[in-house]
Amino acid sequence: MPNSSLDATATKTVAFDLPSYLNRHTKSVNSALDHFLPKATAKPQTIHKAMRYSLFAGGKRMRPVLCIAAAEACGGDVNDALPLACAVECIHTYSLIHDDLPAMDDDDYRRGRLTSHKVFGEGIAILAGDALLTQAFEIVARSKVRKRYAHQDLIIELAQASGSLQLIAGQVADLEGEGRKTSTNQLRYIHERKTSALLCCSARLGGMSADCSLSQLKALTDFGYHVGLAFQVIDDILDVTQTSEQLGKTAGKDTAAQKATYPSIVGLEKSKRIAENLTKRAFAALKPLRGKATALKSLADFLLKRDR
Numbered sequence: 001m002p003n004s005s006l007d008a009t010a011t012k013t014v015a016f017d018l019p020s021y022l023n024r025h026t027k028s029v030n031s032a033l034d035h036f037l038p039k040a041t042a043k044p045q046t047i048h049k050a051m052r053y054s055l056f057a058g059g060k061r062m063r064p065v066l067c068i069a070a071a072e073a074c075g076g077d078v079n080d081a082l083p084l085a086c087a088v089e090c091i092h093t094y095s096l097i098h099d100d101l102p103a104m105d106d107d108d109y110r111r112g113r114l115t116s117h118k119v120f121g122e123g124i125a126i127l128a129g130d131a132l133l134t135q136a137f138e139i140v141a142r143s144k145v146r147k148r149y150a151h152q153d154l155i156i157e158l159a160q161a162s163g164s165l166q167l168i169a170g171q172v173a174d175l176e177g178e179g180r181k182t183s184t185n186q187l188r189y190i191h192e193r194k195t196s197a198l199l200c201c202s203a204r205l206g207g208m209s210a211d212c213s214l215s216q217l218k219a220l221t222d223f224g225y226h227v228g229l230a231f232q233v234i235d236d237i238l239d240v241t242q243t244s245e246q247l248g249k250t251a252g253k254d255t256a257a258q259k260a261t262y263p264s265i266v267g268l269e270k271s272k273r274i275a276e277n278l279t280k281r282a283f284a285a286l287k288p289l290r291g292k293a294t295a296l297k298s299l300a301d302f303l304l305k306r307d308r
């Protein structure tokens with residue numbers, strides 16, 4: 001039975017000019033990241049070149065844009081959200097560098113170019129990931145805070161999302177699950193931690209930069225959680241439906257590594273329906289934010305329909 005309020009939300013989404021929104025904010029994020037990171041000429045040059053190589057390799061910048069859109073949805077200023085948006089992108093890029101290492105997924109391509117360890121060697125790739133992780137916390141510690149949330153709150157937020165109970169827990173469960181029979185519950189556990197936690201954290205940090213109320217924070221948490229899960233279900237689908245050229249990374253890796261994914265457990269069609277339902281739940285979570293959540297809605301719709 002179609003839900004008419006969700007249909008109305010989807011119609012509004014179409015009117016929003018998301019490509020120019022993404023373009024504008026991607027530029028601000030890139031220039032802020034350039035400002036926050038040590039120059040490529042700073043000694044030792046190898047590590048700063050390696051950090052910048054992965055960070056400026058053409059990632060989609062979905063987490064930082066989500067952070068900015070969440071801030072705007074709570075009446076905040078983009079400039080207050082930018083440092084937090086950059087910190088999340090540094091953590092995300094570190095996790096990709098480490099995930100691609102021979103000891104983990106052993107991938108040669110990421111973001112359309114050779115992976116860090118292929119270009120700089122394993123030692124420097126590990127250190128580039130470590131340095132980006134550390135850089136993220138420095139950026140947050142130096143950011144301007146408003147009334148309701150102190151630096152401590154922001155740092156705890158980022159540490160929890162990227163720590164051993166969330167991002168790293170997801171990666172551990174993913175590594176340990178390879179080649180084993182996995183239930184949908186276990187798969188959801190992995191997706192919640194490996195992917196949804198950081199997307200949810202991006203939305204929450206955006207709200208916190210705008211001094212959001214507790215009910216706004218709750219709405220952003222619910223939204224980020226569902227968008228994050230939908231994002232990973234779509235990622236699982238794209239791994240089997242797209243080519244390596246389209247994705248900018250090796251396609252079909254999940255199947256080759258005998259990894260449990262939504263398509264491998266429930267099939268492609270059901271996976272698409274699951275992603276659509278998660279996105280509807282994300283739309284519904286935005287109700288308390290009323291008219292200000294247009295960019296967030298449009299972003300969730302874009303993430304559902306993305307092809308890379």
Ligand code: GRG
Pocket residue numbers: 058059060061062092094095096098099111167168171194195231232235308
């Ligand atoms: C190594 C600590 C550690 C964690 C690794 C992020 C991660 C956990 C693994 C990377 C592989 C993977 C499938 C992660 C799930 C999250 C995800 C879909 C990452 C890719 O995000 P995109 O599509 O990438 O936003 P870009 O390059 O566009 O930023």
